[in-house]
Amino acid sequence: DGGITQSPKYLFRKEGQNVTLSCEQNLNHDAMYWYRQDPGQGLRLIYYSQIVNDFQKGDIAEGYSVSREKKESFPLTVTSAQKNPTAFYLCASTRRGAYNEQFFGPGTRLTVL
Amino acid sequence: SQKIEQNSEALNIQEGKTATLTCNYTNYSPAYLQWYRQDPGRGPVFLLLIRENEKEKRKERLKVTFDTTLKQSLFHITASQPADSATYLCVHGSGNTGKLIFGQGTTLQVKP
Numbered sequence: 001d002g003g004i005t006q007s008p009k010y011l012f013r014k015e016g017q018n019v020t021l022s023c024e025q026n027l028n029h030d031a032m033y034w035y036r037q038d039p040g041q042g043l044r045l046i047y048y049s050q051i052v053n054d055f056q057k058g059d060i061a062e063g064y065s066v067s068r069e070k071k072e073s074f075p076l077t078v079t080s081a082q083k084n085p086t087a088f089y090l091c092a093s094t095r096r097g098a099y100n101e102q103f104f105g106p107g108t109r110l111t112v113l
Numbered sequence: 114s115q116k117i118e119q120n121s122e123a124l125n126i127q128e129g130k131t132a133t134l135t136c137n138y139t140n141y142s143p144a145y146l147q148w149y150r151q152d153p154g155r156g157p158v159f160l161l162l163i164r165e166n167e168k169e170k171r172k173e174r175l176k177v178t179f180d181t182t183l184k185q186s187l188f189h190i191t192a193s194q195p196a197d198s199a200t201y202l203c204v205h206g207s208g209n210t211g212k213l214i215f216g217q218g219t220t221l222q223v224k225p
Contacts, residue, residue, distance in 0.1 A: 031211045033215055039164070040121070042215035050211070059162075085225065090156050094211050099164070100211060104156030 005017035006091050006105035013112050021076045021108045023091035030096040037088040049074055050096055086112045115141045117216035119203050127224045132193045134188040134219045136203030143205040146186045151200045193223045
């Protein structure tokens with residue numbers, strides 16, 4: 001059953017702590033993306049990767065880091081440098097190139113206490 | 114900068130009517146637009162893609178139009194059902210990187 005998974009679904013973090021969100025896909029997609037969604041706003045791109053061992057900053061990369069050591073995995077670390085990390089985080093994947101639909105995971109809701 | 118705008122006010126319609134959602138873009142000419150559906154607390158799901166050289170695209174009860182003169186795309190759901198209630202996102206793709214620019218979405222509520 002092909003798809004994209006994210007874990008955990010809900011995550012609570014204390015201020016000053018780093019936290020890593022998991023994203024895995026078995027669709028054999030080359031490209032993967034991380035988005036942040038805040039209430040009443042559209043999705044904003046944090047980081048994206050088109051191939052293994054390569055990734056680029058999106059529009060709001062500050063305070064976040066990623067790695068792409070395997071094709072199927074693209075974890076996102078929210079560092080203590082991110083000033084307002086409470087949000088809904090979405091991971092997506094797609095085949096490389098334009099005109100392709102993105103497949104989204106179920107999301108992780110991060111709350112900083 | 115490139116910007117996509119959707120009506121932020123929720124759209125409330127009666128079951129059986131046609132819902133029409135609007136997407137306007139400024140400062141650029143997208144090669145294509147995509148429409149996604151998002152249910153509360155879930156990831157978006159792809160619905161349709163329309164290219165700049167296509168005037169209209171249909172899929173079952175869905176229809177999308179693309180007017181490059183007006184810089185606008187319209188998304189229609191005919192014979193709407195309560196199950197169509199969701200937020201609909203208009204999205205533009207940027208170049209060959211697969212990067213997408215999202216509108217803020219319009220929430221549709223279909224009342225029985």
